Amino acid sequence: xxxxxVFFLLATxxxxxNKQADTSVAIAQQQPSxxxxxxxxxxxxxxxxxxxxxxxxxxxxxxxxxDEGILGRAYADFxxxxxALGFSGPSAHATWNGSVSSSGIFLKGTWxxxxxxxxxxxxxxxxxxxxxxxxxxxxxxxxTVSLRxxxxxxxxxxxxxxxxxxxxxxxxxxxECTEIVEKKNDFSFNVPAVHGQWNGRLxxxxxxxxxxxxxxxxxxxILKKQPRLL
Numbered sequence: 001x002x003x004x005x006v007f008f009l010l011a012t013x014x015x016x017x018n019k020q021a022d023t024s025v026a027i028a029q030q031q032p033s034x035x036x037x038x039x040x041x042x043x044x045x046x047x048x049x050x051x052x053x054x055x056x057x058x059x060x061x062x063x064x065x066x067d068e069g070i071l072g073r074a075y076a077d078f079x080x081x082x083x084a085l086g087f088s089g090p091s092a093h094a095t096w097n098g099s100v101s102s103s104g105i106f107l108k109g110t111w112x113x114x115x116x117x118x119x120x121x122x123x124x125x126x127x128x129x130x131x132x133x134x135x136x137x138x139x140x141x142x143x144t145v146s147l148r149x150x151x152x153x154x155x156x157x158x159x160x161x162x163x164x165x166x167x168x169x170x171x172x173x174x175x176e177c178t179e180i181v182e183k184k185n186d187f188s189f190n191v192p193a194v195h196g197q198w199n200g201r202l203x204x205x206x207x208x209x210x211x212x213x214x215x216x217x218x219x220x221x222i223l224k225k226q227p228r229l230l
Contacts, residue, residue, distance in 0.1 A: 032083055032104040040122035042111055049122050063089060096120060101176065105154060105162045108174045121174040123164060126154045131206050132161060132187055136223035140213060151223055165191050
């Protein structure tokens with residue numbers, strides 16, 4: 001089965017292999033610059049990861065659960081080697097290990113604890129926010145299939161847009177976007193991992209992205225902007 005022929009196939013074997021190789025490849029890459037506030041999702045749970053770097057270059061941070069009111073829970077052993085990042089939480093007997101994108105915007109990795117091993121990806125909170133920045137949810141539908149889609153959009157200090165696409169029901173998470181185009185209310189991006197593209201417009205009230213997803217055949221994909229805490 002090929003992704004280019006089946007427009008609902010958002011998780012490809014090649015993408016899964018790339019995810020497994022992220023950490024080992026990252027070690028050999030140039031070290032990116034990371035600091036500031038990141039947000040991510042562990043299943044339905046929302047987490048925040050504020051990172052700071054001291055004058056000596058020491059990285060530190062906490063893993064916060066705002067839904068449960070757990071804030072400032074310090075984590076230890078932050079280490080950044082090349083683009084490979086890891087940290088641990090002794091009180092929770094848990095670790096996170098993954099990689100940092102070259103832009104420093106995305107952290108892709110895996111959360112491991114005594115109870116579970118799950119992907120946990122983080123996106124840097126928008127520094128120079130635009131109307132497109134935020135978390136957007138929608139559903140791809142056919143007669144027999146419905147797939148929940150999550151789009152994370154953020155921007156850096158220069159106003160450049162970045163985004164990732166998640167196919168939640170296929171557990172295909174953190175697919176990075178390229179060729180992001182923002183022009184007034186028009187918005188489009190490509191997702192190379194699945195040879196896909198979304199093209200559409202932002203509604204006048206700024207709450208809905210209306211457009212088409214295409215992997216050879218266009219399918220309507222409407223995305224609704226979500227509150228910061230899901």
